[in-house]
Amino acid sequence: MKESVGNPLRLQSVNHISLICRSVEQSMDFYQNVLGFYPIRRPGSLDFDGAWLFGYGIGIHLLEAENPEKLPKKKEINPKDNHISFQCESMVAVEKKLKEMEIDYARATVEEGGIQVDQLFFHDPDGFMIEICNCDSLPVIPLVGEVARSCSLVNLEKMQNQQQIQKMLQQL
Numbered sequence: 155m156k157e158s159v160g161n162p163l164r165l166q167s168v169n170h171i172s173l174i175c176r177s178v179e180q181s182m183d184f185y186q187n188v189l190g191f192y193p194i195r196r197p198g199s200l201d202f203d204g205a206w207l208f209g210y211g212i213g214i215h216l217l218e219a220e221n222p223e224k225l226p227k228k229k230e231i232n233p234k235d236n237h238i239s240f241q242c243e244s245m246v247a248v249e250k251k252l253k254e255m256e257i258d259y260a261r262a263t264v265e266e267g268g269i270q271v272d273q274l275f276f277h278d279p280d281g282f283m284i285e286i287c288n289c290d291s292l293p294v295i296p297l298v299g300e301v302a303r304s305c306s307l308v309n310l311e312k313m314q315n316q317q318q319i320q321k322m323l324q325q326l
Contacts, residue, residue, distance in 0.1 A: 170206075170213030171238060173282055176222035178205050180279045185214055188255065189240070189284070210240065228281035231260040233273065237283030241290055245272045248286045252276065266292060 175181040182205050185191040191209035203218035219225050228235070242248050252259050252274065259276040273287045 168212055170215050172215040172217055173278070173280065174217050174219050174225065175278075175280045176219055176225055177279070178203055178216050178218045181205075181216045182207065184278050185216070188257070225280065228277060228283075231258065231275050231277065231283070233260065233262050233275050233283075233285070235283045237275065237285050239273075239285035239287055239289065242286050242288065245274065245286070245288055248274060264292070269293075 173181070182193065185207050186193070189209065191207035191214060194206045194208045194213070196204065196206040196215075205216045207214045207216070249259075249261075257276050259274050262273040262275065264271040264273065269291050271287055271289050271292050273285055273289075275283055275285050277283060
C-alpha cells in the first residue's frame with residue numbers, strides 16, 4: 155500500500171451526497187421537516203426529476219428513481235449500514251423529538267478512553283440511514299505510519315505483536 159501523500163486531489167470539503175428516492179416530495183418533506191434542510195435552486199438543464207437541499211454546510215441531491223417500486227427498502231435499523239451522521243446540541247432533545255414524530259430509531263453508545271459518545275440511528279423514507287450523535291466529544295487523532303494501515307483492532311493487535319517480536323529480535 156502506498157503511503158499517504160496528503161491531499162493529492164486538493165480537495166476542500168464535502169459538497170453533497172446524492173440519494174435515489176421513491177418520491178422526491180416525501181424525501182423533501184423528511185429532509186426539511188425532520189432534519190432542517192432547505193431547498194435550493196437546481197439547474198434547469200437536468201432532465202430528470204429531483205430536488206436539491208442544503209444545510210449544515212452540505213448539500214443533499216434527491217434523485218427520483220426511474221422505477222421506484224424496484225427500490226429495496228431497508229426496515230432493520232443497523233448502525234453498521236451506510237449512513238450520514240449529524241452532530242447535535244442535545245441528544246435528549248433529539249430523542250424527544252423523534253418520539254414526538256413517531257420515528258423509529260435505535261440507540262447506541264461508543265466509549266473510548268473514558269469518553270462516551272451517544273448515537274441515534276433512523277431511516278429516511280427510502281431506508282437511507284441517518285445518525286445523530288454527540289461525536290464532537292471524541293477527539294480526532296490522525297494515524298501515522300504503520301498504525302494508519304490498520305483498519306481493525308485485530309490488525310492493530312497483530313501489528314503490536316509483530317513490533318514486540320521485532321524489538322526482541324533487535325535485542326538479541
